Amino acid sequence: MxxxxxxxxxxxxxxxxxxxxxxxxxxxxxxxxxxxxxxxxxxxxxxxxxxxxxxxxxxxxxxxxxxxxxxxxxxxxxxxxxxxxxxxxxxxxxxxxxxxxxxxxxxxxxxxxxxxxxxxxxxxxxxxxxxxxxxxxxxxxxxxxxxxxxxxxxxxxxxQEQMLLLGRKSAKEKIVSFLLTLAERAARRGQTSNPITVPMSRTDIGDYLGLTTETVSRTFTQLKTGGLISLQAGGRVDLRDLVALRNIAEGF
Amino acid sequence: MxxxxxxxxxxxxxxxxxxxxxxxxxxxxxxxxxxxxxxxxxxxxxxxxxxxxxxxxxxxxxxxxxxxxxxxxxxxxxxxxxxxxxxxxxxxxxxxxxxxxxxxxxxxxxxxxxxxxxxxxxxxxxxxxxxxxxxxxxxxxxxxxxxxxxxxxxxxxxxQEQMLLLGRKSAKEKIVSFLLTLAERAARRGQTSNPITVPMSRTDIGDYLGLTTETVSRTFTQLKTGGLISLQAGGRVDLRDLVALRNIAEGF
DNA sequence: CGTGAAGTTGAGTATGCTCAACGGTGGTGG
DNA sequence: CCACCACCGTTGAGCATACTCAACTTCACG
The missing domain is CATH 2.60.120.10 (Jelly Rolls)
Incomplete structure (x- = not known):
């Protein structure tokens, strides 16, 4: 990336x-x-x-x-x-x-x-x-x-939403919440919300979510393997199953 | 309490x-x-x-x-x-x-x-x-x-300060930061800042700091044993060593 | 007193961290 | 233009912090 x-x-x-x-x-x-x-x-x-x-x-x-x-x-x-x-x-x-x-x-x-x-x-x-x-x-x-x-x-x-994330969500929930928030904000700006553009490094994402780069990387791999997302060129992330992703983010 | x-x-x-x-x-x-x-x-x-x-x-x-x-x-x-x-x-x-x-x-x-x-x-x-x-x-x-x-x-x-706490501080740092923030806010209101009044339950404190009640309780005991604080009647907490506490809270 | 909620303490465990190695990629300089 | 290098990302093994489950104590209140 x-x-x-x-x-x-x-x-x-x-x-x-x-x-x-x-x-x-x-x-x-x-x-x-x-x-x-x-x-x-x-x-x-x-x-x-x-x-x-x-x-x-x-x-x-x-x-x-x-x-x-x-x-x-x-x-x-x-x-x-x-x-x-x-x-x-x-x-x-x-x-x-x-x-x-x-x-x-x-x-x-x-x-x-x-x-x-x-x-x-x-x-x-x-x-x-x-x-x-x-x-x-x-x-x-x-x-x-x-x-x-x-x-x-x-x-x-x-x-306050971010505090809920930092204090009470698992690594997987954090990453998925992050991706969905990026999508939502892109849409709000009138940009495409799927695939989303993720311009920041794994280290930055970790420092935003209270995780290490390794955990961020592992979780991305896990989501990819599960068919929930796919990583594309240019740091773009395709959200493959929005319903499943939303359920994960909300903690169901 | x-x-x-x-x-x-x-x-x-x-x-x-x-x-x-x-x-x-x-x-x-x-x-x-x-x-x-x-x-x-x-x-x-x-x-x-x-x-x-x-x-x-x-x-x-x-x-x-x-x-x-x-x-x-x-x-x-x-x-x-x-x-x-x-x-x-x-x-x-x-x-x-x-x-x-x-x-x-x-x-x-x-x-x-x-x-x-x-x-x-x-x-x-x-x-x-x-x-x-x-x-x-x-x-x-x-x-x-x-x-x-x-x-x-x-x-x-x-x-933002709370995000730093939730994402990057240890249990001990969280508890001490919390106590010092309570003291600071009490002072701001013109109330006594030492000993401070801690009106909320261990469960509430845990849910505020992203910890469990057990960890909150253990950490209080640890601080008490270390002579940094002492617990008094009516949920009051005496901050015994402000310098040491400030160092812990800031992550030194 | 008896009862229930809150707090404390203990034992075992799991999630995410640390330390480490490796691979890919882009930028740089020869 | 190619080779090298630094950085980023990925993966693995072992570990530590804080969690879970459970028992016991303390305290407030009826």
Missing amino acids: SHTSFDLSKASALRQAAPRARADASPCSACRVRHLTFCQPLDDQELKQLSAIVTTVELVPGDPLFDESEPATHLFNVTAGTMKVYKLLPDGRRQITGFLFAGDFLGLANAETYAYSAEAVTHAALCRFPRKKLEDLLARYPKLESRLLGMASHELAAA | SHTSFDLSKASALRQAAPRARADASPCSACRVRHLTFCQPLDDQELKQLSAIVTTVELVPGDPLFDESEPATHLFNVTAGTMKVYKLLPDGRRQITGFLFAGDFLGLANAETYAYSAEAVTHAALCRFPRKKLEDLLARYPKLESRLLGMASHELAAA
Whole structure:
């Protein structure tokens, strides 16, 4: 599972999301993923205000975006590619707390510092908003803040689902739940949900699910042998028996 | 560790938080825990609006407040006592996703239904807001929505910390982290942080930390034997060596 | 007191981890 | 263009942490 094929596949997405050069048109109004993001409720006039404070960031796989406990100066919006956010223990144990795709935001912090580190999984593009200036805009446009609260609520529900997974599910249930969540999120973004694209490494998956790479690998093999999934080129996973998979994920 | 002693200790808190009878004074303006809650930014005039839509709920240990997948018609604010929120798998496995104390809110839902069930751990009192009417108020008072977003961000950070715990910490690290978090939250509420009050059962603690009751019990014994904590009457836990405990919790 | 729930302790076990070897693949440099 | 190398993924063997099942104790309450 190399990154290369994904780098290629993301290249066009990067171009789509990139702001346009013309000065009079708001770059944000041309954004292909706006309907997925927190900017969604703004009209053209308001998007111009947003455009005035945004800059874009492009990352290659492995590039860090920010580190835990660093001053939380910016909020980001993923426009293309995949990001991961994680927390570390002093001895190197790592918990990936989320994978982020187009439309997801990161960097929301109540405290002065980020609560986690963020790093690119694939080639990725992001919008970067200075926190202070964005807060001014939030104060001016309550519907923006409302949208952000809605997205934060959604994330909270996802976090609780993940706690159930981490605390109470078996390795097999974890992997299957993970695959189905990927499929669901892809569908939500309007992408194909079967076969799904799994851009992250076995190690990343393990660190997300509270497993080791070996266990992740063994479980994939087991699912493959059982005819529930099949692994295809480019890190794609074909979900062969959705009913059976859903039963496993729910713990039946 | 019975609930009784806690029921007694909470009785006065219940009275403190109970709305007053006079019609012209806003009950909310007399609230003892307002500075901890999302109502905090409102002035007296605005609190009156809030009072108009609030009702109060009192629960005894074990009382359910609402169930997962039930229509999310209300949002709640804990004013006294301890609540737990949890998710279930079909075979009965349970993950408690949080314990809630005075000042914490619950029932925030982006979807039509609650994402979890909620139940009283001790005697508890809550404010109940009809979701629709509260949303009207949120639209009218952006500072309310802003405050709610801040609290949701804080919860998200806590959820990520909990994922790190569930996915990557040992039983001992989990228990110690849990005790220290309880101490920190007690301090935040202005209560004594040592000894701490642990109002929930071993089973609840296990379901919160992804452990069994037996492992929780064994680990407490181990910490006690090691002189790191001591168990006192009324479910109080004395943290004997904070430095050592912090090192364990952080994974050193 | 008697009873039932909660907590503790013990013995044996299983799930997932550790340590290790090997194979494939893509990227690099000669 | 090919050979090498590093990284990722897979598989195996043995082990450890936490679980299961069970007995016993403690405690709250009737």
